Amino acid sequence: xxxxxxxxxxxxxxxxxxxxxxxxxxxxxxxxxxxxxxxxxxxxxxxxxxxxxxxxxxxxxxxxxxxxxxxxxxxxxxxxxx
Numbered sequence: 001x002x003x004x005x006x007x008x009x010x011x012x013x014x015x016x017x018x019x020x021x022x023x024x025x026x027x028x029x030x031x032x033x034x035x036x037x038x039x040x041x042x043x044x045x046x047x048x049x050x051x052x053x054x055x056x057x058x059x060x061x062x063x064x065x066x067x068x069x070x071x072x073x074x075x076x077x078x079x080x081x082x
Contacts, residue, residue: 005070
């Protein structure tokens with residue numbers, strides 16, 4: 001199934017939240033997923049920065065910025081963290 005942009009953002013927020021929870025040794029919402037490789041790539045500060053930037057990107061979309069541009073920026077940010 002192809003996700004709409006808002007559905008993707010919601011899913012991404014859940015996954016990001018699970019990474020933060022894992023770093024803080026808390027329970028996960030998606031306990032059926034294996035985050036072991038991802039959790040090694042990001043520290044808490046990076047995860048909080050990504051979350052903050054994600055909130056800004058949501059506001060940008062509300063102001064009619066092209067969703068593809070926002071997605072490209074998000075993926076570039078995710079690739080440059082490691």
